[in-house]
Amino acid sequence: MANAGLDYPQPVRIPRLFAQSAALIVLAAACIPAAASAPAVPAHLRVATALVLHVDDVKSGATQSLDTALTADDAAAILGIAGLTGDLFAQNGFVNGYVRAFAWKDASPLAARAMACTTYLFADPVGAHDTLSLIVRTADEAGVDRMSLGASVGDESAGFQIDTEFKDLLGASISMTTTGVVFRHANALSLVSYRAPSNQDDPGYVIALARKQLDLQKAVAPVGVTIPDLVAAPRVESFGSSHTDATNLVLTVKDVPGGMRARSEGALTAQAFAAGDADTGAMFESHGFLSAYGRVFTRSSQFGKEATVIRSETAILTDNRGAHEAFRDLSDLASAVGARALGTVGAGDESRAFRLDDYEEDASYIEILFRHRNAVSIVEIQFPARLVNEALSVDLATKQVTRQLVDLGMLKPLR
Known part of the structure; x- marks a missing residue:
């Protein structure tokens, strides 16, 4: 995955x-x-x-x-x-x-x-x-x-x-x-x-x-001194009803567990967003794929229990209908590679969670897919085999969808 x-x-x-x-x-x-x-x-x-x-x-x-x-x-x-x-x-x-x-x-x-x-x-x-x-x-x-x-x-x-x-x-x-x-x-x-x-x-x-x-x-000196952050100037333009830029719609280092390191980030093609699957990538293109962005966090596991890799990705499509179809394609792809459906997690407009155990690689994965308006997102967490933390996975998905709500002016900006 x-x-x-x-x-x-x-x-x-x-x-x-x-x-x-x-x-x-x-x-x-x-x-x-x-x-x-x-x-x-x-x-x-x-x-x-x-x-x-x-x-x-x-x-x-x-x-x-x-x-x-x-x-x-x-x-x-x-x-x-x-x-x-x-x-x-x-x-x-x-x-x-x-x-x-x-x-x-x-x-x-x-x-x-x-x-x-x-x-x-x-x-x-x-x-x-x-x-x-x-x-x-x-x-x-x-x-x-x-x-x-x-x-x-x-x-x-x-x-x-x-x-x-x-x-x-x-x-x-x-x-x-x-x-x-x-x-x-x-x-x-x-x-x-x-x-x-x-x-x-x-x-x-x-x-x-x-x-x-x-x-x-x-x-x-028991009490510190807080210097207030600069307050961003109010936006002149009104918030839209659709996402236009995926860059700020993924997790940041402030969202993930302590000790995790931002290893890589950047724009993704439709095929890369589809985990390298050419057929699914082509379907994304047909649904109106515009752009995608991802960020990867890693941590060495000293005690064999913590999450070791977190992948946070979001793709923007032309409209909600195309995003819905892309969400279904991603769900089908997860099932096709042997992931077990866990149900919905209440993130965004629609969501599904999957689990995949890869004992040959001594790893287990929780992958949460969700759609918010015209944005489709993936939060994938890799754990040592059998040691998944479903609560952490849901929390990370919630943080990512929160960033998308902020993007459309539906919540106050994150601090």
Whole structure:
């Protein structure tokens, strides 16, 4: 049932978004909306030294490889982001910072695990917010994958992952994954990153450490400071009764479980939307297929229970009747490949849920199909064999149809 139209992309070369120092790799990334104009707020946190994790907080076997205060120039150098200089840190009200890094003596020095915990303090929350705004733009332009945190860490936060591949001295390929969580609490901007072999990727661990570092900061300043999002200008045009663009009608990283990573996204052809089936794709064309968009999220399963892949796709057809016919074609295709019908789920104007167990691949799938007006959608979740979570599947479908209701002005915009 997997869709060949959204294969995982090849590793992306990016600028110096990572800086290496004493076995330290820091992920610089954030997901923060543009800052609104706001009056300065007195700093709640004044000394960064006690606001980062210690060696006792991380996995056993770690040794402390770096433990030092940071000047504005040091902070900019560690991040290594074009346009983010020590002078800019100073202009944004940088007061002081601290970094503590840890390393593990693994079998291969080239594949050794490393972690960094950093906190930058600014004179007020707006300075921290403005600095993050530049970081997120650079991360997005570099193609860094977004990662769900499940729930926000601090006043505002985001997670990211990036893969790197290289060869050891014997020519064997090594794949490493760096997971980073960035968050702001009051006037403190913090980064927690963990670099490990890709087959040991553990985003839940990094998220938990970020929350532990946040607890250190809350012990000093219990209440954070929220900077209001910019309010979008009201639309001049009226909402239509039909969908016209599928791009915003699929799930985002904010909708999926914590630790899931946005692996790929893009436009889909009719055949790709039909899971590569040429005949069904041709039928979509005859029903008035206009466009489609999809996004894929993945997560390595450490304990063999969680969803490992989520595919979210939506196709736009010329009218409701064509969408209804396409919905029926998709239902027939699911049955043809051996999926078992589970019934309807109450999403959109019509819906059907299916389950497929593929024991040869040690996987089980829940696929929910639904139509809203002239849009047909698929939410497919892959689980370890027999360990499906039907409630999660229905929740994801509900979130996707909610985005479509918002698109036609039938609900308030999502926050």
